[in-house]
Amino acid sequence: MTTKQFVLASRPKGLPTHDNFRMEDVDLPELKDGEILLQGMYYSVDPYMRGRMNDAKSYVPPFEIDQPMQGGVVAKVTGSKSGSYTTGDVVVGMFPWRKDFIANDKDVRKIDTSLAPASYYLGVLGMTGLTAYFGLMDIGKPKSGETVVVSGAAGAVGVVVGQIAKIHGCHVVGIAGSDEKAKLLTTDFGFDDAINYKTTADMNKAIAAACPKGVDVYFDNVGGDISDAVIRNINFHARIPLCGQISLYNSTEIPMGPRLQPMLLTRSVLMQGFIVTNYQVQFPEGIKKLAGWIKEGKLKFTETIEQGFENLPKALLGLFDGENTGKMVVRV
Amino acid sequence: MTTKQFVLASRPKGLPTHDNFRMEDVDLPELKDGEILLQGMYYSVDPYMRGRMNDAKSYVPPFEIDQPMQGGVVAKVTGSKSGSYTTGDVVVGMFPWRKDFIANDKDVRKIDTSLAPASYYLGVLGMTGLTAYFGLMDIGKPKSGETVVVSGAAGAVGVVVGQIAKIHGCHVVGIAGSDEKAKLLTTDFGFDDAINYKTTADMNKAIAAACPKGVDVYFDNVGGDISDAVIRNINFHARIPLCGQISLYNSTEIPMGPRLQPMLLTRSVLMQGFIVTNYQVQFPEGIKKLAGWIKEGKLKFTETIEQGFENLPKALLGLFDGENTGKMVVRV
Numbered sequence: 001m002t003t004k005q006f007v008l009a010s011r012p013k014g015l016p017t018h019d020n021f022r023m024e025d026v027d028l029p030e031l032k033d034g035e036i037l038l039q040g041m042y043y044s045v046d047p048y049m050r051g052r053m054n055d056a057k058s059y060v061p062p063f064e065i066d067q068p069m070q071g072g073v074v075a076k077v078t079g080s081k082s083g084s085y086t087t088g089d090v091v092v093g094m095f096p097w098r099k100d101f102i103a104n105d106k107d108v109r110k111i112d113t114s115l116a117p118a119s120y121y122l123g124v125l126g127m128t129g130l131t132a133y134f135g136l137m138d139i140g141k142p143k144s145g146e147t148v149v150v151s152g153a154a155g156a157v158g159v160v161v162g163q164i165a166k167i168h169g170c171h172v173v174g175i176a177g178s179d180e181k182a183k184l185l186t187t188d189f190g191f192d193d194a195i196n197y198k199t200t201a202d203m204n205k206a207i208a209a210a211c212p213k214g215v216d217v218y219f220d221n222v223g224g225d226i227s228d229a230v231i232r233n234i235n236f237h238a239r240i241p242l243c244g245q246i247s248l249y250n251s252t253e254i255p256m257g258p259r260l261q262p263m264l265l266t267r268s269v270l271m272q273g274f275i276v277t278n279y280q281v282q283f284p285e286g287i288k289k290l291a292g293w294i295k296e297g298k299l300k301f302t303e304t305i306e307q308g309f310e311n312l313p314k315a316l317l318g319l320f321d322g323e324n325t326g327k328m329v330v331r332v
Numbered sequence: 333m334t335t336k337q338f339v340l341a342s343r344p345k346g347l348p349t350h351d352n353f354r355m356e357d358v359d360l361p362e363l364k365d366g367e368i369l370l371q372g373m374y375y376s377v378d379p380y381m382r383g384r385m386n387d388a389k390s391y392v393p394p395f396e397i398d399q400p401m402q403g404g405v406v407a408k409v410t411g412s413k414s415g416s417y418t419t420g421d422v423v424v425g426m427f428p429w430r431k432d433f434i435a436n437d438k439d440v441r442k443i444d445t446s447l448a449p450a451s452y453y454l455g456v457l458g459m460t461g462l463t464a465y466f467g468l469m470d471i472g473k474p475k476s477g478e479t480v481v482v483s484g485a486a487g488a489v490g491v492v493v494g495q496i497a498k499i500h501g502c503h504v505v506g507i508a509g510s511d512e513k514a515k516l517l518t519t520d521f522g523f524d525d526a527i528n529y530k531t532t533a534d535m536n537k538a539i540a541a542a543c544p545k546g547v548d549v550y551f552d553n554v555g556g557d558i559s560d561a562v563i564r565n566i567n568f569h570a571r572i573p574l575c576g577q578i579s580l581y582n583s584t585e586i587p588m589g590p591r592l593q594p595m596l597l598t599r600s601v602l603m604q605g606f607i608v609t610n611y612q613v614q615f616p617e618g619i620k621k622l623a624g625w626i627k628e629g630k631l632k633f634t635e636t637i638e639q640g641f642e643n644l645p646k647a648l649l650g651l652f653d654g655e656n657t658g659k660m661v662v663r664v
Contacts, residue, residue, distance in 0.1 A: 051598070223593050237610075242597040255594070259587045261555050265574040265605035266383070272604075273597035278569075 001028050003100040006312055008063045012053055014252050015320060020053065021069070021313040028102055036108065037079030038091065039100050040309070043330040044072035044122040045316040046156075047246045060275075068096035069312070072127060074111070074118045075101075085110070092121045099309050099332065115291055123156055123327035124294065124301040125287055127276050131243060132160035132219075133286045134279040139241035139272045140217040144169030147211045149230050152221030154181035156327035157243060159189050160290075161219045163299050166190045170217070173210045175226055177322040189300060203229035214238075222247045228258055240271040246320070302326035333360050335432040338644055340395045344385055346584050347652060352385065353401070353645040360434055368440065369411030370423065371432050372641070375662040376404035376454040377648040378488075379578045392607075400428035401644070404459060406443070406450045407433075417442070424453045431641050431664060447623055455488055455659035456626065456633040457619055459608050463575060464492035464551075465618045466611040471573035471604045472549040476501030479543045481562050484553030486513035488659035489575060491521050492622075493551045495631050498522050502549070505542045507558055509654040516657060521632060535561035546570075554579045560590055572603040578652070634658035 002025050009022040031037055049071060052063045063069055073095040077085050082105035085091070091108040095101055111121045123129060135157075142148050148165040152158045153174025162185065165172045174185040174194040182194035193210040200206045207215070207229055214235035220227050223245030231240070248255045264271060279286070293299035306315040309332045319328060334357050341354040363369055381403060384395045395401055405427040409417050414437035417423070423440040427433055443453045455461060467489075474480050480497040484490045485506025494517065497504045506517040506526040514526035525542040532538045539547070539561055546567035552559050555577030563572070580587045596603060611618070625631035636656040638647040641664045650656055 220593070223591065227593065242593050245591075245594050245597055248591065248594055255591045256588055257591045259555065259577075259580065259589045260592055261552065261559065261574050261603075261605070262577050262580055262587070263605075264603060265577055268605050268607055268610055270602065270604040271593075271596060272602040273593070273595075273600050275600060278600055 001100065002026070003028060003098055004309060005068045005099075006097040007066050007068050008053060010065065011055060012050075016050065016053060016317060018313055018317070023310065026068075026098065028100060031079055031081045031102060033081050034105055035102050036077050036082050036085050036091075036105055037100065037102055038073075038075035038095070038108075039078045040073050040075050040095070040098070040332050041090070042074040042119040042122055043097065043309075043312055043315075043332070044126070045312065045319060045328050045330065046071065046127070047244055047319055049316060050320070068098060070094060070096045072122045074121055075108075090118055092126065097312055116294060119303060119305070119327075119329050119331070120301065122329050123303060124160055124299065125290055128156040128327055129160050129290045129301075130279065130283060130286045131276040132157045132164060133290060134276060134282065135241040135243050135274055136161050136164050136217070136219060138279065139270075139274060140165075140219060140239050142168045142170050142217050145171075146216035147171045147173065147213055147235075148217040148219065149173045149175065149207065149211065149215050150219045150221070151175045151226050151230065152244060152246060153185055153191065153194065154326070155221060158219075158221055159185070159301070159326060160299065162191050163189055164293075165217070166192075167293060167298055171211070171213070173207070175222075175230075188302075197226055204232050207233045217241075219243060220245075224248055224255070224257070231260065231263055234263065234267055234269055236267045236269075238267065238269045240269065242271060242273040304328045306330045308332065333432065334358070335360060335430055336641060337400045337431075338429040339398050339400050340385060342397065343387060344382075348382065348385060348649060350645055350649070355642060358400075358430065360432060363411055363413045363434060365413050366437055367434050368409050368414050368417050368423075368437055369432065369434055370405075370407035370427070370440075371410045372405050372407050372427070372430070372664050373422070374406040374451045374454055375429065375641075375644055375647075375664070376458070377644065377651060377660050377662065378403065378459070379576055379651050381648060382652070400430060402426060402428045404454045406453055407440075422450055424458065429644055448626060451635055451637070451659075451661050451663070452633065454661050455635060456492055456631065457622055460488040460659055461492050461622045461633075462611065462615060462618045463608040464489045464496060465622060466608060466614065467573040467575050467606055468493050468496050468549070468551060470611065471602075471606060472497075472551060472571050474500045474502045474549050477503075478548035479503045479505065479545055479567075480549040480551065481505045481507065481539065481543065481547050482551045482553070483507045483558050483562065484576060484578060485517055485523065485526065486657050487553060490551075490553055491517070491633070491658060492631065494523050495521055496625075497549070498524075499625060499630055503543070503545070505539070507554075507562075513657060520634075529558055536564050539565045549573075551575060552577075556580055556587070556589070563592065563595055566595065566599055566601055568599045568601075570599065570601045572601060574603060574605040636660045638662045640664065 077089040093108040148170045154176040185191040185194040221244040224247035409421040425440040486508040517523040517526040553576040556579035
């Protein structure tokens with residue numbers, strides 16, 4: 001059969017543009033034993049994908065030129081030569097940006113759409129929710145009464161981090177990029193306070209005011225000047241899970257900033273980078289916890305859903321405009 | 333009785349000078365119950381003292397103007413109104429820079445000079461040895477076969493770190509500031525390789541050459557450009573204990589450098605500042621380990637001994653010239 005795919009047409013310099021992607025037809029071969037034919041339902045777009053568009057060593061290999069982009073996809077089975085899957089099953093996995101595609105049955109995982117909407121398995125019950133859970137709990141180790149600051153707080157990971165911190169009895173402050181987002185954090189997601197960095201002249205003072213007892217855990221999704229300001233307010237023995245550096249992803253030169261080590265040293269601070277797959281063996285435990293909190297009404301989740309396969313690049317580029325709230329997915 | 337003391341005369345801007353210190357006479361009061369009279373034998377001078385000369389929040393409070401400097405001192409008891417100490421006992425503690433001084437018997441600890449020379453309790457069996465031990469073992473967590481890089485490697489902490497890493501089966505590379513020091517590290521202290529950063533044009537390449545499997549643990553005593561070069565060679569899941577930042581201590585402005593977070597993030601690296609007193613409850617365990625390795629001949633230690641109470645400021649200033657090898661102490 002013939003289907004559509006998006007390939008990486010060229011590597012971006014700085015901010016990616018539509019020219020870096022190309023939609024084209026592709027022929028799929030016949031199914032072999034152990035394989036299944038899948039039709040994409042929901043495609044995840046995530047900030048980390050920007051890194052894979054560079055030709056650089058990182059935790060995941062770069063996308064290749066003229067090869068399909070890939071990411072998390074929820075798909076339904078439309079054909080099967082596997083004993084484990086039948087037509088109509090809904091699965092999740094890392095798949096190419098194709099409307100239809102073939103996968104080995106070992107590379108997919110069946111999902112339970114009675115527990116939560118299918119798209120949630122790309123979000124709060126998928127990589128983003130698990131990223132929030134393990135980064136906060138394993139590295140941040142929040143204790144009741146402590147102050148937790150989250151940057152990129154209205155993003156898919158950020159809203160989950162803040163809510164888990166509230167569940168653990170912390171004072172939670174979010175940093176986001178618009179008044180609407182800041183308001184959502186306090187009204188819808190239970191954050192104690194939120195700061196719109198775009199309208200705040202002195203972030204250092206704003207964080208000090210929102211965190212009268214200093215910052216014990218800083219869950220960093222953004223990096224750059226915002227993180228500098230938070231770190232100026234960091235407490236002795238604080239923990240800083242490094243989850244993302246979206247403010248720097250489109251830099252074409254090595255970004256410079258104040259050296260961190262003197263502050264980390266004099267205040268005995270821990271900073272640790274991580275990727276959710278470090279915790280792969282613990283995923284079932286994380287999903288169970290997250291699903292439990294959703295069921296109890298303690299953990300809410302929002303999505304921005306873009307319609308149409310052809311809008312995959314647009315949805316990805318939108319992440320860097322800061323326009324989305326919560327998890328960005330594309331429904332086909 | 334009347335004795336001599338050194339006070340902080342003024343706070344340094346940048347590199348400290350002799351003008352920042354003043355020697356003067358001071359009268360000691362009569363001993364009260366529970367107090368002992370002590371005569372200093374060995375005075376420790378340490379890089380961290382530079383931080384206490386500033387009026388800035390840190391892990392130890394600043395020295396006060398016109399008040400005596402203080403630090404680790406080995407002293408002998410010359411008078412006692414305590415049931416726990418008698419004349420002739422040798423003790424260690426944090427004391428003022430005075431030739432004679434009074435201490436509460438709760439603030440001193442008797443030392444066993446049959447196990448090691450008295451001055452060792454300011455070094456390998458004191459704060460510097462314990463700093464090396466806990467920073468490397470608790471944060472660095474070296475595993476056999478891994479590569480450990482130490483900066484400030486010929487310093488009091490550095491030589492101990494390197495030897496403990498060798499005891500644990502690691503490939504150990506030291507960075508130091510002269511050919512003599514680099515040679516000492518490989519010939520006397522068992523390091524596998526050593527780099528003289530002062531004569532190395534491209535530190536990044538030199539570290540890559542000395543660490544063909546990359547860097548798993550970077551024990552950082554210096555900060556600045558040297559650390560930037562090491563971190564460019566850091567492995568996935570590496571650990572960076574932050575012990576000192578001597579290259580930055582005399583900065584008068586906030587030092588700038590390449591932002592670290594992208595590297596720490598993409599390689600899942602842990603960086604953690606610490607001060608040895610975080611491990612206070614585990615000190616007896618650390619001293620036992622270190623003393624055992626000394627006894628087995630696996631752990632060597634060198635000192636630079638300056639003579640004369642009046643040379644305390646000179647000895648401290650000497651730390652910032654990079655002239656000393658091993659622990660710097662002043663014998664009176």
